[in-house]
Amino acid sequence: MADTETPRDSDELARLIPEIRPIEGAPPEVVAIGERYWALAGFAEDQPVPVWSEKTNAIDTTGWGRQHYVIAAAGVRATVPGRTCTKCGGPLTLTSRSAFQQVCLDATPDCVDCTTSITTAAQLLTSPTRLAKVKEGRAEAEARQVVVKARAAWTQQQQAAVDEQHPAVFPASREHLPKSSSVRTMLVTLAVLRYAPTTTPVTDVDSWPVPLHPDPDAVASLLGETVRAGLLAIHSSSPVNAFLWEPASYEDALAKAGGTRATIAPPELTQSFYPTRAHYFAPYGPSLGKSAEALDKLLAKSLDINALTAGQQDDLLEVARELIAAEALRYFRARLEYVLLPVVPDNHAARLHEAVLKVAEHRPLGEIYNLVWRATRAAAEAAQTNPRAPRANMTTYAVNHFETQSQRASVEVDWPIKPFSELSGQGPAAMTRTLFYGLFDSNPIDTGLSWLKDRLPCPVAEPPPAPVTPPQSPKTGPTAVTFPLTWLSEHPDRWNPNDLPTALSHLTKCWTDDTETQKGLEAVAHASFQLTVLFQELGPVIGGREAALAVVAAVPHTVAHAADAPNLAQWITTQLGALLLALSGSAGGFPGKPYVTDTTVPEGWAEELLPLRRMRTLEDPEVVELADRFVELLGEQFTELDLEGLDDRSRSHLSAKIRSEMKAMFNSGYSRSLIEEAVRAGAADLAPGVSRYVRGSGDLRHDAATVWLRAWRRSPVEAARWNAWPSLEDWASFKESLEQVIAEETDPVEILRMAHSAGSDQCQGLWLVGSDFEMPPSLR
Secondary structure (H helix, E strand, O other): OOOOOOOOOHHHHHOOOOEEEEOOOOOHHHHHHHHHHOOEEEEOOOOOOEEEOOOHHHOOOOOOOOOHHHHHHHHEEEEEEEEEOOOOOOEEEOOOHHHHHHHHOOOOOOOOOOOHHHHHHHHHHOOHHHHHHHHHHHHHHHHHHHHHHHHHHHHHHHHHHHHHHOOOOOOOOOOOOOOOOOHHHHHHHHHHHHHOOOOOOEOOHHHOOOOOOOOHHHHHHHHHHHHHOOOOEEOOOOOHHHEEEEOOOHHHHHHHOOOOHHHOOOOEEEEEEOOOOOOEEOOOOOOHHHHHHHHHHHHHHHOOHHHOEHHHHHHHHHHHHHHHHHHHHHHHHHHHHHOOOOOOOHHHHHHHHHHHHHHHOOOOHHHHHHHHHHHHHHHHHHHHHOOOOOHHHHHHHHHHHHHHHHHHHHHOOOOOOOOOOOOOOOOOOHHHHHHHHHHHOOOOOOOOHHHHHHHOOOOEOOOOOOOOOOOOOOOOOHHHHHHHHHHHHHOHHHOOHHHHHHHHHOOOOOOOOOOOOHHHHHHHHHHHHHHHHHHHHHHHHHOHHHHHHHHHHOHHHHOOOOOOHHHHHHHHHHHHHHHHHHHHOOOOOOOOOOOOOOOOOOOOHHHHHOOOOOOOOOOOHHHHHHHHHHHHHHHHHHHHOOOOOOOHHHHHHHHHHHHHHHHHHHHOOOOHHHHHHHHHHHHHOOOOOOHHHOOOOOOHHHHHHHHHHHHHHHOOOOOOOOOOOOOHHHHHHHHHHHHHHHHOOOOHHHHHHHHHHHHHOOOOOOOOOOOOOOOOHHHO
16 A cells, blocks of 8 residues: 555546546447546545445446446546556556545555456456347347337327216206116215215225125126116216226237237227216215216105105115125125135035025125025034034035024024124125115115015106107108107117017018118128127126117127128118017007017918007006905915905015016916916915916017918928918918927927927927927828
């Protein structure tokens, strides 16, 4: 070490500032890193301590390693003026910032060239192999950055689409709820408004402190119903992953574009979304907060138990029963987890659900909790007694135990069961609280379904249906395509969604000679098939009526690639509307059309073969007559069994319920004789309903006859054998054979297959195509 004096003042320190010299041939990036590494800002006051312009960890060395002093040595040389290396005697080139600190303290460290470890590492850093790897790594980093920017731009386009499709628009305050709002949907919406942590907007539904519904799997469909009913709307702050996109992701869009980013199509927002991820608001006022308050008042008024019709009271009681059952199942799942037993197997879940629904009709939730606790405790004890038994068997044992106990609790109404109080950490869900606390001012743990029934006042009369003025369908333009959808949506009582598959199947029949072209007929047939499949998939998920409206709305998209797509879509939607109203026999709206439009049909054929059903109302004479007959027979049964008769309120409530069932059965195509038989059977069993006793199928005869006739008409017409139309004798024979196969309880799908086969061969009946049936002697 040199024996020199330690610097004392700023002038002496300034003479020590290193001179920076780039190394010839070094990569420019390495040189730049070295210059930043040795950039000196000055010295601390009264101390020989250097102050650097940048901290070491602030200097980006991506691709070159993490040893900053080695990278600096590979790019530059920092030489201290007037100082020499004690080893080689050459100029003192600094190895690191720490070495310069030593110089400021009058020490003399070794130079870079004398520090073999640094020179070796610097040579490796700038070797051709390392430079190639750095270049490759930099190219990969740039490619990743391009992808990141492209994906960010894609996300921005998605957010812009969400903002455009779901703007937070606040129309003028509304005084009425949509007519299509059901009791369940209104109850869900009211629970959302009252139990959401915030309504400006409603977010994170699946992570609330109080769950919306006892069953987490039911939350998504319930939220979807509120949006479809128009009670809640999707807020523009919803994350982009709350929606389904076309293409589904940036990667899919890139693949469809053949890997070329310049030709990637922008994301398109579909009509599908994930309800638990979306954000919601109430479009019923001038702002988010005021809208929620206004909608809360409207819902509370609409759900007032003193203002409900008979049908709404039935719906409310059904929702209460489902909520009690769901709360019990929620506790059942929690108890299984507590006693370390697996979840209920799928093949036993339906049986457990049925048992819970049944006992929920007779016992309050607190007593059902007791039954659940007993069943799971017994299963846990059995698992301890039989440690080698499969744990899944113990869960099945719990289900069996609960099923037995719930059956007894349902039959023996005097069997005392000690009710549980509210469970710690598992209080009732928001919907349960809203129904019991909000509507009935009662505790959901102690209140049973029978108490709710007694609490309900006499139902208010249903308002008479407003007279329907058939609108004039426009001939051209976009409104022409949406006209039937709008009309059907505004008049739900004028058509039956269950008629949609039949209406779709007859689209090709309505393709008359003046519009017939082969390509058009193929497009109609293709659309009919696609729409039927869509209805079958959507029906179980969102309900028949919503599924039917969705199918009608999907018509323009189904025929989008066909020639003359706008006019074809208009024709299909108009025909669907006409067929639906013709099936229901509605007097208003679209003009009713028979299925058969061929003017060469023999006289009397269309009326007998394809009768059009008419939509019954609650005031229909036959509906009222059969409903009163059921109540009368039920009263006679009570008298014969020495049971307490029905009071006026119960009689009124039951009569209203039975009228609804009668109306539904008539509109489903069941004959009066079948309904009368169901009335007698239901009254004999002291049942509170009739629909479960109706036998057969209301639509099967109609559909089988339609299939038979269509197949007959499509057979090639040849002299001496084939006829364009069956005779009335053929029709009589077919009806007789059809009644026989229905009486034999043949599978409906098999009956339709037989009808098609018989019609294709122009057979009089089904005996020739069914091996298990004999032809009557009169026809042999």
